[in-house]
Amino acid sequence: MLKHTRVSDPELYQLVEAELTRQERNIEMIASESTAPLDVMELTGSVFTNKTLEGYPGGRYQAGSEIADQVERLACERAKALFGAEHANIQSYSGSTANYTVFASILEVGDKILSMDLDQGGHLTHGSPANWTSKMYNHVFYGCNKETEQIDYDALEETAHREKPKLIICGASSYPRLIDYERIGKIAADVGAYSMCDMAHVAGLVAAKVIPSPFPYMDFVSSSTTKTFCSARSGMVFCKEKYAKILDRGTFPGCLGSIQLNTMAAKCWSFKYAATQEFHDTMVQVVKNSQHLAKALQERGFRVVSGGSDNHLNVVDLRGKGVTGKQMQIALDKAGITVNKQMIPYDPQKPWITSGMRIGTTSITQRGLREPEIDVIADIIDKVTNAPEDEANIAACRKQAMDLISGFPLYPAGSFDD
Ligand SMILES: Cc1ncc(COP(=O)(O)O)c(C=O)c1O
Numbered sequence: 001m002l003k004h005t006r007v008s009d010p011e012l013y014q015l016v017e018a019e020l021t022r023q024e025r026n027i028e029m030i031a032s033e034s035t036a037p038l039d040v041m042e043l044t045g046s047v048f049t050n051k052t053l054e055g056y057p058g059g060r061y062q063a064g065s066e067i068a069d070q071v072e073r074l075a076c077e078r079a080k081a082l083f084g085a086e087h088a089n090i091q092s093y094s095g096s097t098a099n100y101t102v103f104a105s106i107l108e109v110g111d112k113i114l115s116m117d118l119d120q121g122g123h124l125t126h127g128s129p130a131n132w133t134s135k136m137y138n139h140v141f142y143g144c145n146k147e148t149e150q151i152d153y154d155a156l157e158e159t160a161h162r163e164k165p166k167l168i169i170c171g172a173s174s175y176p177r178l179i180d181y182e183r184i185g186k187i188a189a190d191v192g193a194y195s196m197c198d199m200a201h202v203a204g205l206v207a208a209k210v211i212p213s214p215f216p217y218m219d220f221v222s223s224s225t226t227k228t229f230c231s232a233r234s235g236m237v238f239c240k241e242k243y244a245k246i247l248d249r250g251t252f253p254g255c256l257g258s259i260q261l262n263t264m265a266a267k268c269w270s271f272k273y274a275a276t277q278e279f280h281d282t283m284v285q286v287v288k289n290s291q292h293l294a295k296a297l298q299e300r301g302f303r304v305v306s307g308g309s310d311n312h313l314n315v316v317d318l319r320g321k322g323v324t325g326k327q328m329q330i331a332l333d334k335a336g337i338t339v340n341k342q343m344i345p346y347d348p349q350k351p352w353i354t355s356g357m358r359i360g361t362t363s364i365t366q367r368g369l370r371e372p373e374i375d376v377i378a379d380i381i382d383k384v385t386n387a388p389e390d391e392a393n394i395a396a397c398r399k400q401a402m403d404l405i406s407g408f409p410l411y412p413a414g415s416f417d418d
Pocket of ligand 1 (some may be wrong): 094095096097171174198392
């Protein structure tokens, strides 16, 4: 692995090796993570890194772009076919920048955005006061119904009619249920707003057609390409054909600089791979594992927010167990299960403590874990929750977690042999 760095910078090389070992030995359940295929790793490290390019195929600002043009055209064609999209712009560097390119394309300073509250499962880039977008645009938010802990569509509709936003965003970071894209698209159309879905978390599930697609109902769809899409750390944006020119101009020169041809090539590979039966089967199992985890945790006395999961993640309310999200994030990490603390809807705790944790099933499903292993994971979570400060308990749980995960290699044996 990294035969050049191993010689030129042993100190850094050791950190890469340590991270590989950490990933191999831990049960990785951060909902925004996945394991990049080796092909994606190869392509992100390819000679495409060397090429500087601005503009679009056929209209670049730099010479020597003919091959790059073929890569970008191929990637866009594959992306459109995969998602059934009218137009694709895959120049974004990440999910965050994907969102910013849409804002740069269609909004003026002071315009109003209606999006899901961060505390209820939304994302920072949708207008959190902590994000720069809150300095540029006016924000109004929708959230979840207190009883169902699912999006309160009636309240969303009322707010949209009252506030008349220029853009309505759906899509979330921590929402375990399906989203009614048709209804949100209709509300946007009724109030004369653009509609946008940030499908960053569920893009792989959408690509594999295991959950409903936002594409028929949204003017714009943005996304990360990591998370369930399992590709390079990058982004992508789609829109209806009538907005293609606005989006392209807003992206470059409006928002971004030179493209990253190496990650674009990796995304191109993934747009092909995501159409395979193998990827489809993995995504089907991601959802089955998530639903099985909800049931297994409920059987052990945990309260699962909204009562279950339709996608790749669960949000667990820990209040009934007398522990906080922060406590569990630390204790589970020591026990070899990586999760993150998470605000639950109407959480009485501060964001750095939280009453909940978010648990995703993408990475473990890629490694081959199925329902029987999910039961073992639920057992370990239960044991850790019962005595999070007890070192002997944590050590026993750690052993159980390592015994389990060691049977499911992160990458096939020999993948990194020189
Ligand atoms: C809904 C949503 N949008 C955007 C992002 C940002 O993506 P990235 O980390 O690729 O910038 C995230 C990341 O967690 C997300 O959950």
